Amino acid sequence: MNVSLSALFRVTGPLLTAALSISAPLIAHAQDNGHYVLEKAVQVSRHGVRPQTDTQKLVDATQRQWPTWLVRDGELTGHGYLAASLMGAWQAGHYRHAGLLPAGCPDNTTVYTLSSPKQRTRATAAALLDGMFPGCGQKALASTEKLDPLFQTDKMDFARIDPVIAKGEILKALGGDLQAAKARLQPDLDLLKAAACIEGKPCPFYEAEWVLKQNDEGRLKIKGLDKASSLGETFRLQYSEGKPLSEVAFGHAANAKQVMALTRLHRAKYDFVNDTPHIAKRGGSQLMNQLLLALEQGTALEKSDPLGNPPKAPLLVIVAHDTNLSHLRTLLGFHWALGEYQPGNIPPTGTLAFERYRDANSGERFIRTTFLTQSPDQIRNLTPLTGNNVPLQVDFEQPGCKKTAVGTLCPLESFASTLSKAIDRTAMTTARYP
Template sequence: MVPKLQFIVLLFVLCEGLDVTKLKLKQVLIFGRHNVRYPLGEFLPRFTAKSWPVWRGQRGDLTPKGAHLEGYIGEYFRQWFNQEQFLPEGCPGEDTVYAFTNSINRTKATARAFLDSMFKGCNVPVYHRNISGSDPMFTPIIRNTTEEFREKVLEEVNRKLQERIHKLIPAFREMNKILEIESSDICKKDGICDLSTANNTISYIVGKEMWVEGPLFITNSVLDSFTMSYYDGLPLQNIAWGQVTTPEKWQLLTEITRQDHYIRYTTVAKDIGGPLMKYLSDTFKNFDKIAKLVLMIGHDYNMNSIANNLGFEEVLLPNQFEKYPIGGSFVFQRWTDGTKDYLKVEHVYPSWSQLRLGTKLSLEYPPEIFLIRLNWCNTDENGFCPWTDFINKLDS
């Protein structure tokens, strides 16, 4: 017990007397979610007899507005870096900036838009594995083949369903009305005519993503289309057929996605995020040999895995309905006083209205910036944690 107490006291002393005005930004790793994309739901026509909006791009690709918005984010970060005198003037070399993304179009295009705005005319390279489809490192597939792990995950997800699914009954009933689900194929052919009473079942297959099929999957798919339509600027009458127009209605429906993240990802997050966490761990442990700025672009489920594996405290983000907003990023900052280094992590993301309105971001009109608390480190009021303790956490 004594060594543990000494460790806690040491952390307190290290961060309590820190003069943040003397700190200099040394390195940054940005792990971001891609920006606004076209909806993914290939099964949407089965969920309602109504007509869906016709999109001009390929399912899942970054929209032109998404690229535009990401450019604003890149410009904001450039202004912040200039303020901190973090990057040299002109086009950066690979010892200064390194970008690595998932191998699908929307993540590559997001990184391209970010870098082209941050470093105009420089054509900074974006690296990704030259494969068709999603890079396995970024893909949330089950990797553990043991029966013990399977039983543990299924028990946890079933328990969470019992704990949380009742909270979604009002949202499911609202979706019944919006979709007029009794006239849908999913009702006529599969007998799912009331989302508030139909069963949810867990699909657990090694090598595949784990899903909770039934109302949770259906409403998540539908909500994805509504949300992307809203962000991309479609007229309100073309979003959810004009039936979702108030913050209260969005709050009600987006609870579906927040609960889905909670229900599906905890124990399994350590498994599906294993390769990504190893990559990040290796990067941080060898940060001295790596570029000053590392940019990685992935997905909301990647950010969920990072948050679970690194012990981010659970929060509700201000001015957003999403848990991991489109265009948002975890910003891992390494600061130094010349003797010791410190970690600070922030969640930087566009607000709900900034995405809708296409607000140009700057130091004067910044995105939302939310300090992330780490449940294993006694950070000071400014969020600084000793860098060595972060590295030890990665080893544990």
Template sequence: MKKIRLKGVLALTCILSFSTQALETLNHYTLEQVVVFSRHGLRAPLASPNSTLGKVTPNQWPQWDTPASYLTTRGGVLESYFGHYFSQWLADNKLLDQKDCPNQNDVYIYTNSLQRTIATGQYFAVGAFPGCTVPVVHKETLGTMDPLFFPVISDDSAEFKQSAINAINNIADSDGVKGLNNKLAHAYQDMSNILNYSQSQNCLTDKQCDFSTLPTKLIIEKGKEPGITGPLRTGTSIADAFILQYYEGAPLQDVAWGKIKSNQQFEQLVAIKENYNTVLFGSPVVAKQVATKLVNYINQSFSENENKPKFTLLVGHDSNVASLFSTIKIKPYQLADQFETTPIGGKVVFQKWRNNQTGEAMMKIEYFYQSTDQIRHLTELNRQNPPHKVTLEMENCPINTLGFCAFSTFKQAMSKATQ
């Protein structure tokens, strides 16, 4: 099998190289504050004989040396590389001094209270500030979701439930989730073939032998994440397991038991997962409810008057990124050389800059992420080999040619986003 190589298309106006960005911004702007929202790093999948994944195939899932859902050792190394790059980027933009350890007024790292998010913050800190004591804050008992990062429904009214279901169906397809499942039928069939689903426990024991017709139901309940049953949910878990194998560097003949033969096939399978995230967490009605705490936190982290840390790192999940982007109305974007639209370890970087000539405060939002090849090949990140970057734009905060929008406009847009 040939090595899978990924291709992406990206408008040149949406991405700035490290050298170009450094020259343009350092000459005319001063970086004053950065808030980063990061998806956790590479973790082990949820696959065991008694799990949902164990029941959809007679094949043996690979055994990982890391407990299910925990950050892997490789994931830790990748995060330390990301941290190292950020230390150089922050030093080059004169926000932090790379020679000195930061204090609590310089850096604040706050993560969800799960192992994979806490460990992501810890490995990032080691890479960014080696030899320094930088606390990684989590506020709940280990294994408990922090309300800031927990995308749960808070409204138990019948009106909201129906509104949320309508919104999810609207974003899924003109014919709702049913229509989306029909569009994904080819991907489901390919996944079924890869799994040898006809010989699975689901089929042989439970007599459910058509993967694409697994019972589908939308779940909108107070105190729970929005959920869905059926092929979209199960297919997401399976696609997630496949891509994590690939990221972890498994030989290609071992990824999906060697049955993924092309980049196009892999992207088609991952599209199941992408649609799941968009449908459940990207619909405006649901996104606003589950992301309000996070949007307000990021907005309040930027202030003209209060003394805030120069660099804040928040570590959560792809569901947080999807709902955040929907709520603050990030325009459509593309990530070159990546399977995912919210990549593992990807970092949404909110940057407050000051125009040296006019004194005006400006906001710039970029997505820093490792390409699929950088993850798979455990590529070190530094000035000479940076992560990929894409400039993001909010609908209500238009950007100039350098990717800046007025800070005052950004604040207004963030405040209105949750009203």
């Protein structure tokens, strides 16, 4: 049975209030900033926990019925709302301790929050703000159009890929041959089949041939692998949602490690397609340019871009999709492996955060780039992020960066130069903010 999110939140409201009250005292875990002053922060978060986006496709792929959820396909769940709120509470505590945010409610010039038009991203933005500023009534903004050039970039004509270049890069990522790559991944296909399909009955996703195809929007996908990817991601989302283990992967995964083993083909889809340089440049340059412009605000590097500039707020919160984050991390050359997750995985509410610090002694400015996420069990158990229960996180490093009390800092000028070279300005259009 499908119910509205608002109905779910009426049920979970008391739990949310209790969770946020527990999460409030976060200062103790933070380190002394020394002489580094946090001036600006820009974060891009994936939406929170949702069901599969198309149940019928899973049924068709496996020839079996799938567990039901309390919300419609692809929409943020009540559990996902609570988990995102806990992440927001931790993030606000970090920013307050660093001096970027005041105590209490911020004014409208301090925080600007923008989300993709999708329901799951808009609801996640509301959850993050509830966690950051409970009772303050902070609002997130989103385009009223179905497609926003910042978020649905790869679906729009201005950022269409060159299929010849893209296919060449995908083939290189595959190791030169699609079927040879499939053969290498056969053990993962077998593992996924054992969890997803009924023994002795047809299993269409498993039997499907892998074919590289281009859709009407110009995007490339590996048909066959895409279904396997969706199965693994759905199993992970079932675990994150806190579903009974008898329902998670149809009872074939008893813990986070076993669940994540079923997501190896989800990782492969990103390795082979989303994370290839040409596709990332075409899909990620629009958003990356706006992030860079925001980080340069208030410095000698600040510029007026003919395609538009982001709002000037000390904290810019953007809620997007894992596709957006995969493009950004590829443009950066940022690789991570955290906890039980597969390398490079972008879990629900996983956040790519950019922080600009000023050295109070020299005046020099630096960028800290970090990826942070709740662990699988922190999301599943709605664990307040206090004390030793902090998010998993890793800092981006490149030549010229240095480790400090506030994290790995890279000089702003060299960081900006690296990003500018990675951005493809032919894959950009006017940026409009609500």
